[in-house]
Amino acid sequence: MRLVINQQFAKIGLKIVKPQLILERIPPEFKMRRKPGKLEIESSRPVLHIDQTECFADAGLMTQGRFHDYYAQVAYSDVLSGIARRVQEGKY
Numbered sequence: 001m002r003l004v005i006n007q008q009f010a011k012i013g014l015k016i017v018k019p020q021l022i023l024e025r026i027p028p029e030f031k032m033r034r035k036p037g038k039l040e041i042e043s044s045r046p047v048l049h050i051d052q053t054e055c056f057a058d059a060g061l062m063t064q065g066r067f068h069d070y071y072a073q074v075a076y077s078d079v080l081s082g083i084a085r086r087v088q089e090g091k092y
Contacts (some may be wrong), residue, residue, distance in 0.1 A: 053063050062070060
């Protein structure tokens with residue numbers, strides 16, 4: 001078996017002539033100013049009201065208002081009885 005390869009180079013008829021006008025490009029000056037971002041978040045906290053009136057009533061306890069009133073009355077009566085005792089003894 002015989003293998004024969006023939007090759008022929010292509011010839012392109014190009015006539016290259018230097019251009020008459022030579023363009024030069026100057027890169028533009030580009031300056032960019034950047035401010036860092038600013039993020040502000042305001043969040044109001046939730047207000048929580050806990051009413052334990054029923055809980056105290058079920059446990060047989062007084063509410064804060066009744067507790068305050070009761071001991072204010074006890075203190076008032078103790079002061080008045082102390083004053084009465086001093087007046088009886090005659091000491092100022």
